[in-house]
């Protein structure tokens with residue numbers, strides 16, 4: 100680990116744990132990434148170098164400014180899609196952690212007109228509305244990846260004040276007040292997508308009401324039930340959950 104992170108060692112441990120948990124839960128595979136806003140400088144975020152989340156260690160974490168540039172020079176290859184993270188931290192001062200995933204289960208909802216809605220209580224944190232962003236709207240034909248600041252900014256505008264945005268033919272990005280909160284959203288979003296798709300084959304289905312979502316959103320990011328889930332996921336993944 101970079102010695103300048105010594106004072107936030109616990110946050111680095113948790114960021115590494117989040118990488119391993121997301122890999123262990125099948126939310127990310129060789130691709131996908133998770134970041135936190137730098138607790139030492141709100142104009143920076145911390146994320147691994149370009150590496151599969153399953154393999155991330157403390158030594159792989161680097162700081163980036165919100166425009167996607169590495170704070171240090173001569174760092175190893177960064178993630179191509181790091182602009183997703185910086186752009187969201189830039190527009191959303193309430194957000195402290197971001198996850199980007201290509202989870203298969205959500206993909207049908209990125210390419211159809213049926214909106215992804217919270218249908219199970221554990222996925223209520225996805226919020227009232229899950230917008231879909233299509234990179235082609237403003238950037239024409241691309242490789243579909245968010246590889247510059249303009250594309251990241253456009254995605255962050257699409258996210259607006261929501262918690263999750265789907266990306267057409269690509270995946271999703273989730274934003275949270277805390278790392279544990281956004282990990283929970285990312286874990287339950289694909290489960291919700293799968294259940295919604297199954298239920299829609301049975302006919303009409305019932306989603307959570309606006310009032311139900313609001314009541315469930317009163318849970319604080321560090322509430323005991325959130326910590327309990329975090330300890331469980333970390334134990335399953337065999338990683339240190341931090342303090």
Ligand SMILES: [Zn+2]
Nearest residue numbers: 180199269270
């Ligand atoms: Zn991607």
